[in-house]
Amino acid sequence: MSSTQRGSLVELSNLVRRFGEVTALDGLNLTIQPGELVALLGPSGCGKTTALRLLAGLDIADSGNVIVDGNDLTNVAASQRDMGMVFQAYSLFPNMTALENVAFGLKVRGVDTAKRESKAQELLDLVALTNQANRYSHQMSGGQQQRVALARALAIEPKVLLLDEPLSALDAKVRTQLRDEIRRIQIEVGTTTLFVTHDQEEAMAMADRVGVMSNGKLEQIDKPNIVYSNPASAFVASFVGAMNRVPAKLNAGKVSILGQSIKHGGGSSGNDLVALLRPESISVNVEKSPSANTGSVLARSFLGPQTRLTITTSETKTNIHVDLPSSEAGPFDPGTTVALKIQADSLLTDDNGKN
Amino acid sequence: MAKIKSASTITPKPGVGLKTWLIVGFLFFAIPIFSAALFSVQVGDGSYTISSYTRMLTDPGLSESLWLSTKLVLMTVGIVLLLMVPTVTWLHIRAQKAKRVVEFITLLPLIIPPVVTALGLLSSMPSFLKDSPYLLGFAYGALTMPYTYRALDAGLNSIDVKTLVDAGRGLGASWRQVLSSVIAPNIKSAIFGAIFLAVALVLGEFVVSSLLIWNTLPVWMALVGMSDAEGAVAISVMSLIFVWLLLMVMSLLDGSKKVKINVGGV
Numbered sequence: 305m306s307s308t309q310r311g312s313l314v315e316l317s318n319l320v321r322r323f324g325e326v327t328a329l330d331g332l333n334l335t336i337q338p339g340e341l342v343a344l345l346g347p348s349g350c351g352k353t354t355a356l357r358l359l360a361g362l363d364i365a366d367s368g369n370v371i372v373d374g375n376d377l378t379n380v381a382a383s384q385r386d387m388g389m390v391f392q393a394y395s396l397f398p399n400m401t402a403l404e405n406v407a408f409g410l411k412v413r414g415v416d417t418a419k420r421e422s423k424a425q426e427l428l429d430l431v432a433l434t435n436q437a438n439r440y441s442h443q444m445s446g447g448q449q450q451r452v453a454l455a456r457a458l459a460i461e462p463k464v465l466l467l468d469e470p471l472s473a474l475d476a477k478v479r480t481q482l483r484d485e486i487r488r489i490q491i492e493v494g495t496t497t498l499f500v501t502h503d504q505e506e507a508m509a510m511a512d513r514v515g516v517m518s519n520g521k522l523e524q525i526d527k528p529n530i531v532y533s534n535p536a537s538a539f540v541a542s543f544v545g546a547m548n549r550v551p552a553k554l555n556a557g558k559v560s561i562l563g564q565s566i567k568h569g570g571g572s573s574g575n576d577l578v579a580l581l582r583p584e585s586i587s588v589n590v591e592k593s594p595s596a597n598t599g600s601v602l603a604r605s606f607l608g609p610q611t612r613l614t615i616t617t618s619e620t621k622t623n624i625h626v627d628l629p630s631s632e633a634g635p636f637d638p639g640t641t642v643a644l645k646i647q648a649d650s651l652l653t654d655d656n657g658k659n
Numbered sequence: 660m661a662k663i664k665s666a667s668t669i670t671p672k673p674g675v676g677l678k679t680w681l682i683v684g685f686l687f688f689a690i691p692i693f694s695a696a697l698f699s700v701q702v703g704d705g706s707y708t709i710s711s712y713t714r715m716l717t718d719p720g721l722s723e724s725l726w727l728s729t730k731l732v733l734m735t736v737g738i739v740l741l742l743m744v745p746t747v748t749w750l751h752i753r754a755q756k757a758k759r760v761v762e763f764i765t766l767l768p769l770i771i772p773p774v775v776t777a778l779g780l781l782s783s784m785p786s787f788l789k790d791s792p793y794l795l796g797f798a799y800g801a802l803t804m805p806y807t808y809r810a811l812d813a814g815l816n817s818i819d820v821k822t823l824v825d826a827g828r829g830l831g832a833s834w835r836q837v838l839s840s841v842i843a844p845n846i847k848s849a850i851f852g853a854i855f856l857a858v859a860l861v862l863g864e865f866v867v868s869s870l871l872i873w874n875t876l877p878v879w880m881a882l883v884g885m886s887d888a889e890g891a892v893a894i895s896v897m898s899l900i901f902v903w904l905l906l907m908v909m910s911l912l913d914g915s916k917k918v919k920i921n922v923g924g925v
Contacts, residue, residue, distance in 0.1 A: 360825075360829055361828075361829075362825050362828065362829065381828075382825075382828040382829055383829075383830075383831050383832060383833060384831070385829075386831070387829060388829070388830075389825070389826070389829045391822050391825065391826060393819050393822045394819075394822075395819070395822045395823060395825075395826040397823060397826070397827075397840075397841050397844075397845070398818070398845050399841075399844035399845050399847075408827075408830055408832070408840075409830035409831055409832075412830065412831050412832045412833070412836050412840075413831055453826075456830065457829075457830075460830060460831060466829075
């Protein structure tokens with residue numbers, strides 16, 4: 305790879321985009337540092353793809369600015385922005401071979417044939433498709449097509465690499481392999497990258513920072529472990545990772561839940577609230593006699609290294625999921641009475657939608 | 660347990676019915692053509708001659724009308740390539756909602772009688788155009804719309820136009836480059852189909868060209884037919900062979916070989 309390829313500083317400033325009555329982006333502010341990979345995560349319709357398309361120049365913002373390396377690109381055409389994009393749908397040009405696809409961006413830039421073919425071959429080597437240069441898209445698997453698309457996006461040495469759910473059409477095993485490969489290549493070339501996905505595992509595994517979006521707004525952006533362990537809002541808490549929503553009561557600064565009292569900062573005494581508990585933050589033990597903190601195992605789901613128990617309690621009248629190592633799940637057959645213990649010093653709560 | 664029928668006993672045999680229909684269909688088209696060809700070479704005493712063909716081929720009216728029709732064909736093909744392809748592509752990527760309106764508009768040439776079209780053109784066009792065959796070219800461009808629009812629309816429906824355009828634009832290609840290097844090659848069959856339909860229409864259209872008083876090939880053939888029946892049939896047969904050859908050439912040019920190769924892996 306060329307050593308000239310460096311990351312650019314990207315600033316999205318107060319971007320607004322409306323489609324009729326629907327506000328797809330509602331004042332998005334986002335800064336991506338040079339060489340950083342930021343993942344935008346969120347449910348369908350949250351505005352993440354709109355943000356990506358505005359950055360690519362494939363859509364026009366109603367207001368706000370797109371600034372790359374200090375240059376305002378808001379009104380610059382997509383073809384003039386120097387951004388490489390990999391799409392969710394297979395986007396290789398069917399009339400061209402893999403090599404021709406990768407060389408296309410260089411061809412339209414007037415690079416001579418020998419130089420662009422050499423560069424395209426170099427990129428195909430990078431994505432480990434050296435021997436596929438003369439194949440057409442219909443002769444390649446989905447994973448191979450997306451790797452060619454990645455090589456094609458990188459061939460123009462883009463200022464920013466844009467990945468629009470590039471793995472969502474692939475099967476699980478290929479997705480995991482390609483995910484690791486994209487991250488390896490991104491680190492190798494050092495291109496600033498914006499990655500849009502609704503798959504939180506993908507976002508967490510690949511990104512330097514994860515931005516969680518809802519209703520056109522960025523709810524939180526931080527390192528993956530912080531977004532997971534310290535969500536900024538109930539939405540983030542519920543969207544990222546599995547989360548139990550357990551009814552509880554606040555009394556004298558403590559939340560009464562599952563027979564335990566746990567310290568909680570805000571709210572008024574006597575208020576009903578919903579405690580948010582990660583499945584791995586609850587431990588279980590087999591219990592003979594039912595009490596306030598006991599429940600009955602409804603189902604046991606094997607998830608590989610972990611097993612998920614679904615437990616119903618008489619106190620909460622709700623099903624609670626508990627994750628534990630599969631090697632310890634043996635005694636918890638359906639119907640077993642278990643005692644639940646919350647392994648947390650403080651609680652995240654959803655008090656009418658706010659924590 | 661009941662015995663499961665083998666696949667051969669379940670699968671209906673396509674043989675007899677299909678073959679019969681194919682033969683009937685072939686005869687339906689072949690008999691009139693064969694009869695016409697026979698009529699054009701047979702003389703009264705039962706002998707055969709190609710004099711009607713040589714007579715027609717040496718008639719100066721043929722070259723004149725053929726040259727005019729060729730110009731009109733090229734103009735209509737130009738309209739298809741330069742106007743219809745970009746317009747239909749634009750509808751697919753930017754104005755999906757307008758497609759129904761445009762579909763209706765493209766049907767108008769089928770709804771409006773050719774006589775009305777011709778009189779409308781004569782009464783509304785500026786005089787310099789009325790005296791020019793290019794007026795007829797524009798009229799043919801409009802008359803071919805019902806067919807060319809649908810051929811191109813079907814072609815564009817078969818590919819992910821929006822993603823391909825976005826990919827091309829994102830890689831730095833201009834709109835012209837996207838259309839010529841990305842879209843057109845991937846709807847080559849549809850473009851050839853549209854062109855063929857346009858050519859077939861121009862080489863067969865009679866009413867508008869005769870009302871606008873232009874001696875196109877079909878008009879000349881009709882005029883010849885009034886005084887020389889064998890000659891008119893001979894030129895019809897040659898026209899048919901010409902269109903046939905044209906179709907074959909187009910099929911050869913559109914020789915995209917799509918071989919599905921099953922490959923796995925990342």
